[in-house]
Amino acid sequence: MTKDIVLTALAAALLSxxxxxxxxxxxxxxxxxxxxxxxxxxxxxxxxxxxxVFIVIECFIWGIQTWVIAYFIHWNFVAFATFxxxxxxxxxxxxxxxxxxxxxxxxxxVLTTAxxxxxxxxxxxxxxxxxxxxxxxxxxxxxxxxxxxxAAFNITLFAxxxxxxxxxxxxxxxxxxxxxxxxxxxxxxxxxxxRQDVPxxxxxxxxxxxxxxxxxxxxxESADSHE
Numbered sequence: 001m002t003k004d005i006v007l008t009a010l011a012a013a014l015l016s017x018x019x020x021x022x023x024x025x026x027x028x029x030x031x032x033x034x035x036x037x038x039x040x041x042x043x044x045x046x047x048x049x050x051x052x053v054f055i056v057i058e059c060f061i062w063g064i065q066t067w068v069i070a071y072f073i074h075w076n077f078v079a080f081a082t083f084x085x086x087x088x089x090x091x092x093x094x095x096x097x098x099x100x101x102x103x104x105x106x107x108x109x110v111l112t113t114a115x116x117x118x119x120x121x122x123x124x125x126x127x128x129x130x131x132x133x134x135x136x137x138x139x140x141x142x143x144x145x146x147x148x149x150x151a152a153f154n155i156t157l158f159a160x161x162x163x164x165x166x167x168x169x170x171x172x173x174x175x176x177x178x179x180x181x182x183x184x185x186x187x188x189x190x191x192x193x194x195r196q197d198v199p200x201x202x203x204x205x206x207x208x209x210x211x212x213x214x215x216x217x218x219x220x221e222s223a224d225s226h227e
Contacts, residue, residue, distance in 0.1 A: 004043065008053070011042065012050040015050060026142055027146035029146075032153070033101075033161075036078060039082035040086035043177055044083050051079050070112045097159075108146070
């Protein structure tokens with residue numbers, strides 16, 4: 001439980017730091033990339049809580065405006081959909097994640113425009129379609145930059161960073177947090193069998209030995225690792 005809290009706080013801090021680091025460049029952000037990585041590599045509650053904390057911090061920095069509604073809808077959807085892709089459907093193809101990134105980023109522009117148009121209709125009596133088209137066309141260059149930027153981040157960084165985070169998460173917890181106890185024992189037995197079949201001193205055997213050690217070391221703390 002303590003490890004979960006620490007990792008959640010770190011994840012939320014990185015979201016806020018990443019957002020502020022690129023704030024001077026209109027519509028270029030790493031938040032989409034980071035939330036997708038969190039949802040693909042961490043426990044789902046860590047990804048969702050870190051996302052919620054990030055949104056609250058943004059409210060303190062920028063105040064409460066119509067974008068808050070879009071943030072709560074959009075970023076939580078990104079986390080949930082990525083978790084489904086990575087952990088439920090076990091999608092590995094990087095181009096599927098690229099396509100998802102492009103679609104969800106484009107949808108963000110539509111969502112924010114729709115929310116602003118609804119408020120404009122309520123305050124001025126304009127028709128929704130007219131207000132939507134004016135607001136969307138006014139920001140279309142920013143929406144294009146947003147899509148291009150997120151696509152570039154995803155195609156270059158998502159796959160390698162996912163592999164790195166998966167390894168670091170395994171070392172941090174000493175086990176695969178997505179495996180049930182019975183499945184974990186089966187994996188350990190399989191690794192032990194593989195260790196007997198490879199030559200001494202080989203890199204494969206060293207990796208198998210380290211993996212088994214990490215899994216067995218944490219077995220005494222399994223009660224603390226599970227919520």
